[in-house]
Amino acid sequence: MVIAVDGPAASGKGTIARALARHFGLPHMDTGMLYRAVALSMFRFGGDPGNEFEAVRACEGVAQVDPGDPELRSEAVSAIASRISAYPGVRSALLERQRGFAASSDGAVLDGRDIGTVIAPHASAKLFVTASPEVRAQRRVRELLERGMPGHYEDVLIDIRARDERDSHRQAAPLKQASDADLLDTSDMDIDEAIAAAIRLVEARLAHA
Numbered sequence: 001m002v003i004a005v006d007g008p009a010a011s012g013k014g015t016i017a018r019a020l021a022r023h024f025g026l027p028h029m030d031t032g033m034l035y036r037a038v039a040l041s042m043f044r045f046g047g048d049p050g051n052e053f054e055a056v057r058a059c060e061g062v063a064q065v066d067p068g069d070p071e072l073r074s075e076a077v078s079a080i081a082s083r084i085s086a087y088p089g090v091r092s093a094l095l096e097r098q099r100g101f102a103a104s105s106d107g108a109v110l111d112g113r114d115i116g117t118v119i120a121p122h123a124s125a126k127l128f129v130t131a132s133p134e135v136r137a138q139r140r141v142r143e144l145l146e147r148g149m150p151g152h153y154e155d156v157l158i159d160i161r162a163r164d165e166r167d168s169h170r171q172a173a174p175l176k177q178a179s180d181a182d183l184l185d186t187s188d189m190d191i192d193e194a195i196a197a198a199i200r201l202v203e204a205r206l207a208h209a
């Protein structure tokens with residue numbers, strides 16, 4: 001069983017995907033981390049994010065990036081990840097890793113932007129998790145401060161809007177709700193409410209499969 005969880009930045013899709021993985025006993029992949037790892041590699045070791053060839057070359061170093069590196073979540077790395085993820089060459093370099101994970105015999109939960117549309121179009125259940133940009137910016141600022149990183153609400157809101165615009169309007173695998181995905185707007189939900197709603201939606205899909 002594959003569960004696809006997509007949505008814009010800081011909508012809570014990662015929190016929900018991890019909870020679904022625990023609930024259904026499935027492995028989880030945060031696919032945004034792959035794009036962030038490419039971005040971090042360019043940020044640290046050089047490479048022009050405006051150059052597709054250099055970004056594709058940086059994909060080779062993804063496995064060497066420590067998933068616990070706090071810099072992966074920095075705003076600088078987020079902005080580069082959003083830019084390089086628009087390159088078709090980068091997306092195809094990272095495609096098999098994600099499809100392979102989704103095809104594991106145990107099943108899987110993956111979260112990202114194009115899981116329900118491109119990576120796992122035949123997933124058993126698909127959620128499109130969203131929240132207003134203002135709520136997402138507040139959540140991201142809180143998260144950054146908790147991690148001891150600087151986070152200014154106005155800057156974060158501008159960044160979230162810019163990422164939404166880029167992710168939704170790029171040619172290659174844009175962020176969009178799959179036609180068979182359930183929409184979950186968490187703007188007025190706390191984490192526990194959002195997780196409970198997600199589990200209900202997935203269980204309803206599985207019951208009708």
Ligand SMILES: Nc1ncnc2c1ncn2[C@@H]1O[C@H](COP(=O)(O)OP(=O)(O)OP(=O)(O)O)[C@@H](O)[C@H]1O
Nearest residue numbers: 009010011012013014015139143186189190191194
């Ligand atoms: N319903 C909610 N209410 C309040 N805070 C939430 C809610 N869902 C998630 N959060 C918090 O918001 C922050 C962002 O959540 P999360 O990392 O799950 O979002 P995301 O969509 O996966 O983000 P990204 O796309 O940047 O990886 C986290 O600090 C998380 O604890």
Ligand SMILES: Nc1ccn([C@@H]2O[C@H](COP(=O)(O)O)[C@@H](O)[C@H]2O)c(=O)n1
Nearest residue numbers: 009031032033035081082085112113114
């Ligand atoms: N399936 C995906 C996942 C992520 N991206 C891009 O990576 C950036 C970082 O992702 P987060 O989920 O960690 O915020 C994001 O802004 C996307 O541009 C993607 O394109 N496809």
